[in-house]
Amino acid sequence: MTTPEHAPALRPREEWLLEVVEAFDVAPRLRRVVFTAAHLDELHYQPGQALVLRMPLPEGGTGRRDYTIRWLDRATQRLAIDFVQHGSAPAAGWARAARAGDTILAAGPRGRTVIAAEADWHLFAADETGMPAVLHMLEAMPAGAPAFAWFEVDGSRNQMLVTTQANATIAWVHRDGARPGPGTLLLDAVAAFVLPPGRGQAYLVAETSNVRALRQHLIGRGMDRSQIRSEGYWRPGRIGGHDHVDD
Numbered sequence: 474m475t476t477p478e479h480a481p482a483l484r485p486r487e488e489w490l491l492e493v494v495e496a497f498d499v500a501p502r503l504r505r506v507v508f509t510a511a512h513l514d515e516l517h518y519q520p521g522q523a524l525v526l527r528m529p530l531p532e533g534g535t536g537r538r539d540y541t542i543r544w545l546d547r548a549t550q551r552l553a554i555d556f557v558q559h560g561s562a563p564a565a566g567w568a569r570a571a572r573a574g575d576t577i578l579a580a581g582p583r584g585r586t587v588i589a590a591e592a593d594w595h596l597f598a599a600d601e602t603g604m605p606a607v608l609h610m611l612e613a614m615p616a617g618a619p620a621f622a623w624f625e626v627d628g629s630r631n632q633m634l635v636t637t638q639a640n641a642t643i644a645w646v647h648r649d650g651a652r653p654g655p656g657t658l659l660l661d662a663v664a665a666f667v668l669p670p671g672r673g674q675a676y677l678v679a680e681t682s683n684v685r686a687l688r689q690h691l692i693g694r695g696m697d698r699s700q701i702r703s704e705g706y707w708r709p710g711r712i713g714g715h716d717h718v719d720d
């Protein structure tokens with residue numbers, strides 16, 4: 474059968490009514506919620522991309538919250554999201570209380586923090602909010618690709634298993650009880666690293682001021698802005714939202 478030339482092109486689906494299948498802790502500060510939805514096999518995304526959840530708010534109505542697709546299994550129509558447990562805020566609390574059968578609307582996928590396949594090497598820096606994106610990107614990288622990743626977590630109990638075929642060097646930096654947020658842990662770790670030869674690509678996904686400091690540091694060391702994908706995933710006092718760090 475042929476399609477008439479004037480037929481409108483089919484637009485990819487953009488909205489998903491996610492239904493909770495199960496929820497459990499994957500680390501003390503990280504709760505995984507596994508969802509199902511009709512047509513999830515039609516969700517096409519790149520590792521690192523996120524969905525915008527329409528999160529119920531205590532005062533009524535909903536607010537937008539961005540959450541990374543941790544994995545998608547098209548065969549079983551299941552998708553997982555890892556929620557940082559940072560307190561009693563709407564999204565963190567929703568994940569803590571999620572039970573099988575609960576539903577939430579999601580839109581997407583969205584986001585530009587995806588692997589730049591042409592790079593000679595890859596540098597990742599993330600806190601717990603960026604960890605789902607970086608872990609998924611590492612899983613999808615081609616065998617042998619040189620990758621260097623720094624993860625800032627509260628302590629060793631919040632470290633996750635890294636599965637990758639890349640030639641990856643992984644480092645964990647611990648806050649050891651200090652509050653998450655503005656600080657120099659990731660910056661100090663990356664500053665001590667000798668950048669490899671060739672054209673690299675950096676992916677910085679964490680608290681906004683830390684991402685900005687890392688970006689400026691890498692620019693100062695000669696990386697071009699086009700070689701740095703940097704997004705502020707949260708910031709003290711910010712409610713939901715998204716900071717593109719492009720300066």
Ligand SMILES: Cc1cc2nc3c(=O)[nH]c(=O)nc-3n(C[C@H](O)[C@H](O)[C@H](O)COP(=O)(O)OP(=O)(O)OC[C@H]3O[C@@H](n4cnc5c(N)ncnc54)[C@H](O)[C@@H]3O)c2cc1C
Pocket residue numbers: 523528538539540541542554555556557558559560562563564565566584601602603605606653704705706707708709710711712713714715716
């Ligand atoms: C593209 C993108 C992808 C993201 N992916 C993930 C993901 O996969 N998993 C994930 O957990 N987060 C992720 N985030 C971050 C998440 O969207 C924010 O942390 C969001 O603000 C949480 O919503 P909330 O309702 O829990 O808190 P909000 O109501 O937004 O904020 C309430 C208070 O909590 C503070 N706060 C928010 N987040 C944190 C935090 N992590 N630590 C400490 N204080 C915080 C805020 O500054 C504010 O003062 C992502 C963000 C973006 C932009």
